[in-house]
Structure formats: structure tokens, C-alpha cells
Amino acid sequence: MVVVDYELRKKVMDAHIHDALKYCYQCARCTDVCPVAKVTDQRYNPRPVIMNSFLGLNTFMGEKDNFSLWGCTICDTCDEVCPQKIELTEIFTVLKNMSIARGEGPDYYTTQASTIYDTGKAIPMQPAIERRRKDLGLPVIEPPDADEVKKLLNETKLNKILKK
Amino acid sequence: MAKTEEYKMFQGCTIGNRIPFLEASARKVFDKLGIKTSEAPFACCPDPVGFNSTDHLSWLAMGARNLTIAEDEGKDIISLCNGCFQTLKLVNKELIHDEHEKEKINAILKTIGREFKGTINVKHFVEVLYDIGADKIKENVVKELAGLKVACHTGCHYNRPSEIVQTDDPMKPIKLRGVVKATGAVPVDYEEEMLCCGAGVGNTEEEPAMQILNNKITSAMNAGAEAFIVNCPACFQQFDTNQKKAEKIAGKNFGIPVLYVTELLALAFGEKPDDLGLKFHRVRLSALLEKHGLS
Ligand code: SF4
Numbered sequence: 004m005v006v007v008d009y010e011l012r013k014k015v016m017d018a019h020i021h022d023a024l025k026y027c028y029q030c031a032r033c034t035d036v037c038p039v040a041k042v043t044d045q046r047y048n049p050r051p052v053i054m055n056s057f058l059g060l061n062t063f064m065g066e067k068d069n070f071s072l073w074g075c076t077i078c079d080t081c082d083e084v085c086p087q088k089i090e091l092t093e094i095f096t097v098l099k100n101m102s103i104a105r106g107e108g109p110d111y112y113t114t115q116a117s118t119i120y121d122t123g124k125a126i127p128m129q130p131a132i133e134r135r136r137k138d139l140g141l142p143v144i145e146p147p148d149a150d151e152v153k154k155l156l157n158e159t160k161l162n163k164i165l166k167k
Numbered sequence: 168m169a170k171t172e173e174y175k176m177f178q179g180c181t182i183g184n185r186i187p188f189l190e191a192s193a194r195k196v197f198d199k200l201g202i203k204t205s206e207a208p209f210a211c212c213p214d215p216v217g218f219n220s221t222d223h224l225s226w227l228a229m230g231a232r233n234l235t236i237a238e239d240e241g242k243d244i245i246s247l248c249n250g251c252f253q254t255l256k257l258v259n260k261e262l263i264h265d266e267h268e269k270e271k272i273n274a275i276l277k278t279i280g281r282e283f284k285g286t287i288n289v290k291h292f293v294e295v296l297y298d299i300g301a302d303k304i305k306e307n308v309v310k311e312l313a314g315l316k317v318a319c320h321t322g323c324h325y326n327r328p329s330e331i332v333q334t335d336d337p338m339k340p341i342k343l344r345g346v347v348k349a350t351g352a353v354p355v356d357y358e359e360e361m362l363c364c365g366a367g368v369g370n371t372e373e374e375p376a377m378q379i380l381n382n383k384i385t386s387a388m389n390a391g392a393e394a395f396i397v398n399c400p401a402c403f404q405q406f407d408t409n410q411k412k413a414e415k416i417a418g419k420n421f422g423i424p425v426l427y428v429t430e431l432l433a434l435a436f437g438e439k440p441d442d443l444g445l446k447f448h449r450v451r452l453s454a455l456l457e458k459h460g461l462s
């Protein structure tokens with residue numbers, strides 16, 4: 004049975020581009036230019052993501068790493084070609100944020116966010132790289148104020164999302 | 168907007184903390200061309216692919232915090248990475264144009280004693296090189312790279328969404344090509360020039376990412392390219408570090424070298440491959456350098 008996911012529908016309708024969504028006429032220009040749709044036989048396909056999110060049909064969640072959502076390589080090409088000027092990737096971001104908040108989504112994302120939360124950087128400095136920088140005549144990278152970053156990310160409630 | 172005599176350098180996590188040899192070439196080229204930069208304790212930009220997909224609000228707040236660090240000094244940011252550039256540019260524009268969003272983010276920033284004002288600009292280094300002009304670049308060329316055929320790859324986040332970012336022509340970017348041509352090298356036309364490097368989907372599944380990379384490399388090599396020229400460390404890693412994996416899927420060897428555009432410029436300016444750390448590339452450059460008298 005097809006049911007409307009009210010939380011999803013509310014989130015999508017709260018997104019500032021929600022108005023544009025109703026003008027999607029399913030022309031599939033987005034699918035035509037999508038590099039992932041091309042190499043996966045449309046196992047990933049942006050067109051139905053737009054349709055289903057507008058209707059509130061949550062076909063993207065309930066399993067980890069759902070490819071019909073997380074298959075997007077975020078090249079933003081669909082945004083460029085959509086004749087209705089729909090910023091598709093903004094809707095994808097809303098959906099992905101929801102998926103992560105449910106504890107789904109590829110580990111890559113939460114692992115990276117966790118490193119940023121802990122250190123302020125996605126890739127913390129290593130002694131070997133510090134030495135290499137010196138050998139190449141590069142200046143020392145001033146480390147960020149990690150406590151301040153953590154405080155900020157507690158304020159945005161990232162700690163709750165990451166269960167920190 | 169700040170009128171910058173000196174930029175705040177934003178090399179980003181990948182270049183600064185993983186593949187710093189790209190920064191070495193950029194600094195040498197900036198010095199020669201008179202582009203002044205200084206350091207600041209920036210945090211992660213944060214990543215427009217990873218972190219924004221995880222939590223949009225946290226992405227906005229952290230991007231805004233970095234911008235306030237440059238605002239404190241009244242200096243524009245120069246980014247060496249497409250990802251950092253896109254994040255900082257988008258956050259800056261969004262907060263400048265959306266008063267409601269700015270208030271929301273400033274309420275969050277207040278807890279750490281900061282305020283976003285929207286007084287500086289964010290530049291991609293290719294824009295800056297292009298604006299300096301081909302003549303100035305040519306003045307510094309001591310080894311003309313005439314005859315070197317290259318495939319230019321600007322990468323997606325350099326200019327998308329183009330309506331907001333406005334770095335270059337959306338479907339036919341000219342700036343990277345312009346900079347490359349000033350060295351005497353010849354950018355080839357290839358069908359997949361606008362195709363993504365495929366890095367993003369690689370965080371979910373490797374195979375589609377490698378298939379995209381395979382399509383990209385095949386198209387460039389069919390057009391006669393001897394090397395890729397890139398302006399983003401994520402694209403660089405995809406083409407260079409991951410080329411072996413794409414070869415596995417393709418069932419053949421590509422062996423096509425990858426140069427950061429500032430590495431190409433530095434070589435043309437007479438810098439030694441050793442001083443640029445070219446030995447840290449995965450795909451060997453020796454044959455290419457020898458052929459064009461650069462070793
Ligand atoms: S290109 Fe735009 S209008 Fe066409 S199907 Fe995709 S989202 Fe809808």
C-alpha cells in the first residue's frame with residue numbers, strides 16, 4: 004500500500020524551493036544528463052526522486068545506503084539543465100539530511116562529520132604531512148579552535164544527530 | 168565588498184593536510200604573479216558533498232564561521248579547492264541575500280561571539296589567475312609547453328549552480344583553458360569535458376564512480392590528450408590516485424598523468440619537478456616531462 008510520509012512531506016514543503024517542485028513536468032532532462040543514471044542503468048534516477056518527494060512518497064528511506072537517494076554524485080548538472088529551474092540538489096539535501104537523522108546513509112558521511120566535530124577538520128593534520136609541508140617550504144597550518152567549532156556544532160545539534 | 172591587496176589563503180583539508188605538494192606549486196606561481204596571501208586558522212570549509220548532505224544547518228553555520236574569520240581582517244578568500252570554494256561562496260551569497268537565514272545563523276554564531284556581516288568575497292584561484300591575464304603569465308614563461316596536448320577538467324563545484332556561483336560560462340568554461348593556453352599547451356576538445364570526475368558517488372558505491380571516471384579518461388585520451396589539467400584536489404585524487412581502479416574496470420592501462428594547473432604553470436615558469444614534489448603523484452610523469460623537455 005502506498006502511504007504518504009507526512010514528516011517527509013512537511014520537510015520538503017518547508018524547503019524554500021517547494022514552490023518550484025509543482026512545476027516539474029517529468030520531462031526527464033535531469034535523468035538524461037545524470038552521469039550516475041547513465042552508468043547504472045537508471046538504478047539511480049533523479050526524476051522520480053523529485054516526483055516522489057513532491058507527493059510525499061518516501062521511497063528513499065528505511066534501508067541503509069539506499070541507492071535511489073545516495074547514488075547521486077552531487078555534480079549539480081541536473082540543476083543546470085532543468086527547464087523549470089528546479090534546484091534538484093536542494094531537495095536531495097533535505098532528503099539526505101533526513102536519512103542521516105534516521106541513522107541511515109553511508110558511513111562515510113557520519114564518519115566525516117564526526118571527525119569535523121572532534122577536530123574542526125575533515126582531515127586532521129598528521130606529523131608525516133607536517134614534515135612534508137616543511138620539506139616543500141610550506142608554512143605551518145594554524146589549527147582551528149576545535150572547542151569553538153564543537154560549541155557551534157552543539158548549538159546546531161549536530162552532536163544529537165551524531166549521538167555524541 | 169573588500170578590495171583585497173592580500174587574500175586569506177584557504178587551501179582546505181585535502182590540500183593542506185593530505186596532498187600539500189599541490190599547494191607548493193600554487194604558492195610558487197602566486198609569488199611570481201604577485202598574488203599575495205596570508206594564513207588564518209580556518210576550520211573545515213565544510214565539505215559541500217559530505218557535510219552538507221549530513222546536516223545543512225551545521226554546514227551553513229560552519230561556513231559562516233570561516234567567513235567571519237576573513238571578515239575580521241577585511242580580506243577576500245582565495246580557495247585552492249572547488250569544494251571549499253563552492254561552500255564558502257554559496258554560504259556567503261545565501262546569507263547576504265536572505266535576511267531571515269542570516270538572522271538564524273547569527274543567533275547561532277552569537278554563542279561563540281561571532282557575527283556574519285557579508286563584507287568579503289570568495290574567489291576560486293583559477294578566476295584570479297585568469298583575471299591577472301595571459302600576458303602577465305606569458306611574461307613569466309621560460310619553457311614554452313607548445314605541443315603539449317591536455318584535457319582541461321574544471322570539475323563540477325567550480326561553477327555550479329552557475330546562476331549563483333557565476334565563476335565562468337556554465338556549459339563552456341573558458342578560464343582554465345585561457346590560463347593553460349598562456350603556457351603554450353593546447354587544450355583538446357573532448358566530448359566528456361563537462362562530465363563529473365565521479366568522486367561523490369564513490370562514497371556510496373565504488374563501481375559507478377569508476378565507470379564515470381573510465382568514461383571521462385577514455386573520452387580525453389581518444390581526443391589525443393597526453394595529460395589532465397585539474398583545479399580541484401578531489402578531482403586530482405580521483406584522476407591520479409584512483410586511476411588504477413578505473414583501469415581495472417576498463418580492462419586496460421591508461422597511464423595518463425594528471426597536473427594541477429599551478430603545477431603546469433610552475434613547470435612553464437622553470438620550476439624543477441623535484442621542488443614541486445611531483446614524485447608524490449601516483450601516475451608517473453617522467454615520460455611526459457622528458458618528451459616536452461621539462462625533466
Ligand atoms: S528536468 Fe526538471 S522538470 Fe524535468 S523531470 Fe527533472 S526536475 Fe522535473
Ligand code: SF4
Pocket residue numbers: 033036037038039040049074075076077078079080081082091092
Ligand atoms: S547532481 Fe545528482 S542527480 Fe543531479 S545530475 Fe548529478 S548525480 Fe545526477
